[in-house]
Amino acid sequence: MSYILNITGFILKGSIVTLKLYAVAIVFSIPLGIVGALGKTSNKKWLKNILEIYIWIIRGTPLLLQLFFVYFGLPVFGIKLGRFQAAAITFIINYGAYFTEIFRAGIESVDKGQYEAAKALGMNYKQTMRRIILPQAIKRVLPPTSNEAITLMKDTALVAAISMGDILRAAKEVLTRDFNVTPFIIAAIIYLLLTSVVVLVFKQLEKKYAIYE
Amino acid sequence: MMCVIKAENITKVFGDLEVLKNVSLEVDRGEVISIIGPSGSGKSTFLRCLQQLEEIDGGKIKIDDKKLGMIFQNLNLFPHKTVIENISEAPIIVNKMNREKAVKRGEELLKKVGLLDKKDDYPCDISGGQKQRVAIARALAMEPEILLFDEPTSALDPELVGEVLSVIKELAKDHMTMIIVTHEMAFAREVSDYIVFMDEGKIIEKAIPNKMFTNPDHPRIKVFLDKML
Ligand SMILES: Nc1ncnc2c1ncn2[C@@H]1O[C@H](COP(=O)(O)OP(=O)(O)O)[C@@H](O)[C@H]1O
Ligand SMILES: [Mg+2]
Numbered sequence: 001m002s003y004i005l006n007i008t009g010f011i012l013k014g015s016i017v018t019l020k021l022y023a024v025a026i027v028f029s030i031p032l033g034i035v036g037a038l039g040k041t042s043n044k045k046w047l048k049n050i051l052e053i054y055i056w057i058i059r060g061t062p063l064l065l066q067l068f069f070v071y072f073g074l075p076v077f078g079i080k081l082g083r084f085q086a087a088a089i090t091f092i093i094n095y096g097a098y099f100t101e102i103f104r105a106g107i108e109s110v111d112k113g114q115y116e117a118a119k120a121l122g123m124n125y126k127q128t129m130r131r132i133i134l135p136q137a138i139k140r141v142l143p144p145t146s147n148e149a150i151t152l153m154k155d156t157a158l159v160a161a162i163s164m165g166d167i168l169r170a171a172k173e174v175l176t177r178d179f180n181v182t183p184f185i186i187a188a189i190i191y192l193l194l195t196s197v198v199v200l201v202f203k204q205l206e207k208k209y210a211i212y213e
Numbered sequence: 214m215m216c217v218i219k220a221e222n223i224t225k226v227f228g229d230l231e232v233l234k235n236v237s238l239e240v241d242r243g244e245v246i247s248i249i250g251p252s253g254s255g256k257s258t259f260l261r262c263l264q265q266l267e268e269i270d271g272g273k274i275k276i277d278d279k280k281l282g283m284i285f286q287n288l289n290l291f292p293h294k295t296v297i298e299n300i301s302e303a304p305i306i307v308n309k310m311n312r313e314k315a316v317k318r319g320e321e322l323l324k325k326v327g328l329l330d331k332k333d334d335y336p337c338d339i340s341g342g343q344k345q346r347v348a349i350a351r352a353l354a355m356e357p358e359i360l361l362f363d364e365p366t367s368a369l370d371p372e373l374v375g376e377v378l379s380v381i382k383e384l385a386k387d388h389m390t391m392i393i394v395t396h397e398m399a400f401a402r403e404v405s406d407y408i409v410f411m412d413e414g415k416i417i418e419k420a421i422p423n424k425m426f427t428n429p430d431h432p433r434i435k436v437f438l439d440k441m442l
Contacts, residue, residue, distance in 0.1 A: 117289035121303035135293050212335040
């Protein structure tokens with residue numbers, strides 16, 4: 001029993017790294033996705049093209065490759081980043097692309113009449129987006145955003161590949177040392193708890209937005 | 214009388230389709246004009262051009278657009294906002310009115326259209342006629358001098374038509390300048406100073422109600438009205 005508590009404590013220390021990375025990635029990739037979606041729904045052709053290429057590259061290549069590129073590849077160009085920085089930047093850029101696509105679809109799903117009503121009431125573009133379009137889009141994108149948020153929690157485990165001491169890495173260290181699978185089971189339980197919290201948070205949000213229609 | 218809308222030779226083209234062909238209309242302050250005519254004749258497009266929701270391909274429109282309010286055929290209420298928020302939103306964020314005052318004015322408008330008890334409901338929870346009246350109150354909250362109505366009763370069950378028409382009649386009594394696209398002939402006849410008949414993108418006649426409904430110049434109009442009545 002004390003053995004289990006002991007290694008659980010060790011793996012939980014790894015979860016601090018996981019959670020820090022997760023928080024940074026969410027806090028920056030969602031706004032990046034909103035900005036990207038506003039760009040993609042704007043009428044600026046060049047901006048749409050740039051975003052198109054960004055999304056094409058990010059979605060068409062493995063996340064692990066992107067992580068390796070930022071951590072091992074960029075130093076070739078003289079850009080040397082710490083492990084955490086490299087991981088955070090990779091996840092923000094990667095998830096920003098997915099969120100851009102999700103939010104773009106959300107914005108486009110709002111009826112054209114809503115823009116016209118806002119315009120007829122004298123609202124400008126910024127007021128229309130902030131007060132009328134985005135709040136309606138958010139409601140519609142909650143389910144796919146929730147999926148991405150869960151996937152991100154699990155994807156953070158990839159940082160074990162650049163030797164960051166996250167949950168997975170900590171579990172693997174214990175396993176190598178003691179040669180039993182308990183640490184993996186503990187890691188699985190921790191991930192399950194964390195993803196369950198994400199699910200719960202989104203359920204609450206969906207409930208909050210369910211008051212209309 | 215002062216002219217508040219002056220549309221001169223408006224043309225509007227969608228692809229190959231010329232939807233408005235040299236449409237001209239002048240409206241004086243306080244006048245109520247009804248636009249009637251077959252569906253597809255360009256009535257909505259004309260209103261949308263006046264409201265600058267469509268760019269015109271020719272002609273000139275003279276209006277102070279800040280004075281223009283519009284009630285859309287499908288209303289376009291904001292579904293994520295309560296009735297009172299629908300009404301107070303634009304005064305607060307466009308006119309920078311303080312919230313309390315905007316809400317108080319919104320409540321007065323709701324009282325006027327008989328919906329004060331629904332102020333905290335969401336649009337999805339009220340009837341079609343009530344939605345229509347909220348849309349009118351929302352437009353009125355910006356204190357327009359001119360209101361454009363696009364078929365304000367076409368989406369309503371017959372028993373709900375009356376409540377909306379009576380609100381519009383009240384506005385006419387208060388000398389609100391209005392252009393109303395409608396298929397309610399009896400209503401148009403009662404409330405309008407002039408009736409405009411549109412057909413295939415053109416105004417083919419503008420006349421006082423009595424003349425339009427009893428003795429229009431165009432035989433085409435007679436045929437249409439006989440079918441409607
Ligand atoms: N955005 C649009 N794109 C292409 N055609 C349109 C568009 N809006 C309206 N039209 C066409 O213009 C014509 C006039 O439409 P509309 O103004 O809605 O007529 P009404 O309101 O008199 O029924 C119709 O043939 C319609 O199909
Ligand atoms: Mg129409």
